[in-house]
Amino acid sequence: MLNSKLLVIKIGSNVLTQENGLPDIERMQNLVNQIQKLIQSGKKIVLVSSGAVAFGRQSIPLPEKLNPVFKKQIWASTGQVRLINQYQSLFEKHDQAVAQILVTKEDFRDRKHFLNMKNCVQALLSQGILPIINENDTVTITELMFTDNDELASLTAAMINADTLMLLTNVDGIFTGNPSDPKSQLIEKVASSMPEVSNYISASKSSFGRGGMLTKYAMAKKSADLGIQVIIANGKKDEVLQEFSDKTLRCTWFEPKKAKQGVKKWLAHGTEYYKGIIIVNEGAKASLNSEVIRSLLPIGITSLEGEFSKGDILLIKDEKGHKIGLGRAEYSSKHALERIGQKNQKALIHYDYLYIFDHD
Numbered sequence: 001m002l003n004s005k006l007l008v009i010k011i012g013s014n015v016l017t018q019e020n021g022l023p024d025i026e027r028m029q030n031l032v033n034q035i036q037k038l039i040q041s042g043k044k045i046v047l048v049s050s051g052a053v054a055f056g057r058q059s060i061p062l063p064e065k066l067n068p069v070f071k072k073q074i075w076a077s078t079g080q081v082r083l084i085n086q087y088q089s090l091f092e093k094h095d096q097a098v099a100q101i102l103v104t105k106e107d108f109r110d111r112k113h114f115l116n117m118k119n120c121v122q123a124l125l126s127q128g129i130l131p132i133i134n135e136n137d138t139v140t141i142t143e144l145m146f147t148d149n150d151e152l153a154s155l156t157a158a159m160i161n162a163d164t165l166m167l168l169t170n171v172d173g174i175f176t177g178n179p180s181d182p183k184s185q186l187i188e189k190v191a192s193s194m195p196e197v198s199n200y201i202s203a204s205k206s207s208f209g210r211g212g213m214l215t216k217y218a219m220a221k222k223s224a225d226l227g228i229q230v231i232i233a234n235g236k237k238d239e240v241l242q243e244f245s246d247k248t249l250r251c252t253w254f255e256p257k258k259a260k261q262g263v264k265k266w267l268a269h270g271t272e273y274y275k276g277i278i279i280v281n282e283g284a285k286a287s288l289n290s291e292v293i294r295s296l297l298p299i300g301i302t303s304l305e306g307e308f309s310k311g312d313i314l315l316i317k318d319e320k321g322h323k324i325g326l327g328r329a330e331y332s333s334k335h336a337l338e339r340i341g342q343k344n345q346k347a348l349i350h351y352d353y354l355y356i357f358d359h360d
Contacts, residue, residue: 001247002229002256004164006044006125009035010153013050014170015235022058023051025086027236031168032090034241035130039096041245044125046160047132048153049087055079080134087132097129102136108155109273111311111328114266118159125160154219157228158265165223166244167216168235173252174217190254192224220254225358226268227259260355267355270313270326276306276333277315278348285318288325288356295347296327296354298339308333314349328353 011031018024039045053072056079062071084100091098101120107113124131135152150167157165177184220230233240233251243249260268280288284300296316308314309332316324327349329336339345 001231001244001249001253002163004043004229006046006160006162007038007164007166008046008048008153008157008160008162009166009241010048010149010168011050011235012149012167012169013054015168016049016051017054021054023054023083023086028086029090030238031235031241032087032094034239036091036094036096038241038245039130045130046121046125046156046162047087047130048149048156049083049132049134050149052076052079052083052134055082055086058082083134084132091130097127099124099129099131101131101133103133103152104136105273108159108266108269109313111266114159121156121160148215150216150219154223155269157223158226158269161259161262161265162228164229164231165220166231166233167220168233168240169213169216170234170236171213172234172237172250173232174213186250187252188250190221190224190252192255192257220252222268224254224256226265227256229256230254263353264355267313267326267328267353270355271315273313274315274326275312276304276308276329277317278327279303279305279317279319280324281319285324288316288354293351293354295351296349297347298336298345299341299343301336301340301348304333304336304340306333316349323357325354325356327355 015031016024016028035045035047053075056075056077058079059082060074060078062074080100080102084098088098101117103117107117121131121133133152133156135149153165153167156162171179172186174187174190175181175184176187216232220232223230231244231249231251231253233244233249237243240249244251278296279302280296280300281302284296287294287300288296302319308329310329312329314327314329316327318324330346330348330350330353336348339348
């Protein structure tokens with residue numbers, strides 16, 4: 001496990017919720033005390049916290065017949081106030097200022113918006129303020145929801161160039177079977193060269209969260225590939241963050257690859273946000289996958305799908321439909337269509353804004 005200076009800590013709803021569905025204030029208090037110790041040791045922390053719906057469910061009884069979407073929106077919006085007030089009250093005892101940031105997927109799609117958000121988080125950290133981030137469930141429609149807060153935490157870690165992403169759940173990490181099975185063993189290290197371990201993972205979801213261990217694995221792997229060390233650990237354990245600090249924590253640790261540039265980190269998560277698809281020929285595919293970094297020129301493009309504008313994220317595929325990478329459009333689909341297959345044209349995707357998937 002590597003030393004860390006800038007951490008994103010994600011606390012899952014199953015950590016902050018008791019078995020009866022009510023918020024676990026004692027657990028929150030315990031985690032706040034440990035987070036404060038990390039801050040006092042000189043680490044910068046960004047907290048991504050679930051739990052708003054549990055707080056809402058506790059305080060606002062709703063009729064069974066009410067539309068489930070409305071229920072979620074009501075509980076999320078009323079519970080978010082209670083969740084952040086609880087954090088503020090607990091951190092206030094340590095004289096620690098906190099800030100609330102509510103985001104949607106749309107906030108990560110646009111590069112300018114993304115950078116504004118990054119600057120906001122960095123400004124808060126520079127003043128010793130702890131940013132607490134959650135999804136804005138109140139206004140989010142299903143198609144634009146994060147898979148869960150693991151995805152939000154992964155995006156946040158990439159956005160602020162964190163060196164560590166910690167996903168706190170209610171088990172010690174990824175096991176070689178169901179965690180409740182005594183024969184299952186904890187996978188303590190996922191090396192960057194390791195074969196897939198996703199076939200070990202139980203697809204069952206937690207009772208209060210939206211995603212399961214498969215989501216955590218996918219997000220952890222993507223973050224590690226971008227150069228961020230990832231830890232999946234048990235947030236119900238009393239000294240989880242202290243043991244992390246002491247490097248004695250029993251957990252699943254993902255070995256980070258070489259860190260990617262900030263722009264590449266933004267693009268890497270663009271599989272959810274692309275506006276158009278670019279189909280390239282074999283020559284362009286070979287060029288994009290070569291050791292020499294090259295831009296994508298119109299001469300290598302065979303067709304386009306979708307309408308897009310300058311600055312939108314595009315998905316690149318080969319003629320067999322295999323995904324090659326992602327890039328930012330240098331001009332609109334209208335202009336791109338006029339230039340398809342032509343020589344001596346401006347690159348549709350400049351190599352500075354190109355992210356090629358790792359197919360190893």
